[in-house]
Amino acid sequence: MSFPLPSPLTLRAATDADAAFCRALFASTRDDLRQLPLPAPMLEQLIDMQRHAQETSWQMAFPHAAALILECDARPIGRLLLDASGRDWRVVDIALVPGERGRGHGGVLLAAVRDQAQAACASLALSVLRSNEAALRLYQRLGFTLVRSDEMRHELLWQAGAGAEAAPAR
Template sequence: MTEKPVLTLPAPLALRAIGEPDHAFLSALYAGTRDDLALMAAEPAFVAQLIAMQQHVQSQGFRHAFPQAEHAIVECGGQPLGRLVTDTDRERVHLVDLALLPAARARGHGSAVLRALQAWAAGQGLPLRLSVSHANAAAARLYARLGFCIVASDALQQRMQWQAEAP
């Protein structure tokens, strides 16, 4: 049996398995990605409940669409700062989700994770694919800077791909 290649991140970043104690962190992380809901003119308890429901829907959607996906916590110096979800098969590596806490954004962490994913995909001879919402212009700019190209688009999102250059 061939051992599956392991994705490693450059120090001080690291990946680790998600455990039961990470529930509160993952809830805070998801809430930090939903400014659209957090800024609603509604009772805070209602907004919190709505965000929790949306997190559950996202989680179930990922597990349904990508049942073999790898889910991991991204850490920096032993402190959790994000989550990475990837799905790999014989044809491609798919970045299902990369989410970072607001305080961890624009500090090079996302770029470092993406570059590590690119190297990992290249080492397997596979393209790296992802989808990005049209509303997430900052992420789309980052992906373009790192060499991702738009391969398809619809009303909600762009599908992008990166492929290592042939030797």
């Protein structure tokens, strides 16, 4: 699975060689755990356990999801886990390394995914932590609408024909 992206961004299938990058990327998203008063080895073990639990859960819930690596100038900067196996597509996860967040790469990637969903006449769903207000604003700029919330997350939906004209956030 590939989506056209403007240079220098590219998207490719994740391979076993990306395991260390994916571990480090996950760890970079867990500031909540880093605040715990734990010795470094115990903290790293906890983060690794959380990563394993999350990946196992996603594999069970989305067995057909594609793991994709976002690169900038052939350097990995992010990961997209996308289930496009049916009429209703799902962004299972999207994450960028800290130094690349806020630079427009996520918006460009999601706009490309949204455009491919449009071409396939598919809807596109995702969820975001309620605390991630910047991501929520990005998703809404890209035409996603809030469909429900709970104490932890917002669920958003983009529907073919209902937001394709939204400009990519760059």
